Amino acid sequence: MRAGVVAAAAMCALLTSACDRGDHPGRIGAAAPLFTVGDGSQTVTLAALRGHVVVLNFWASWCVPCIEEVPSLVEMQRRMPQVRVVAVSADQDPAAYRQFLTASHANFAAVRDPSMRVQGMYGTVKIPETYVIDRDGVLRRKFISAQNWTDPEILDYLGKL
């Protein structure tokens, strides 16, 4: 009987932990984890962006769905300069990373975080994944998988934050 209860409790704990990969509604509405990340050529400090809407994108240059959404991120950043796009890459290869950024004419803050420390802070285990952080530093929305960042619904949403 007791073993059964323990097993049930363990199963429950396993199931709940497996479901919380960061997209749990509980994370939305909470303060975005603050970080400073640098790769030698670029440093991003989230706290310094307070007062701006931040679109925090986790990606890598080898990740085909990630790079497919970059042109629309570039276009969204062009249309909405008041929004700060921060792209944190999991790339291990600095040359591939830089080559892609140059080729894609990235007009937003991009930084390489090969240890995936920032990803881990947000509970991100799969990419692409993007968080929208409001002017007060609160996580407002999470997008999983690639998006069209010029979709009117998204532009409207960002414009109203």
Add this chain to the structure above:
Amino acid sequence: MTQLDVLYRYGAQPTERAMLALAKVRDVYGVRRVEFNEAARTVRVEYDASRLTGAVIYQLLRRAGLDIVETVSMIPEPEDVAPPVPVQPSVA
């Protein structure tokens, strides 16, 4: 979610660097499983078709350094069946 499988045959054995890159393919949203069969030189990828396409899976594997030579059909070949014997009209 629409789950699909795709099976590719590869030529050259992936290098250690390619294997490391291929392991990362699992970190992409929509990729559910990547299974290698070294004996048959095939890789089977299970993915969420509502997020990814077969073309994206192919590109992910190629960019990781896998030498894909062909897509293998996952529909089993029909077994050879003897043609039906024509029925002879019975003669009373």
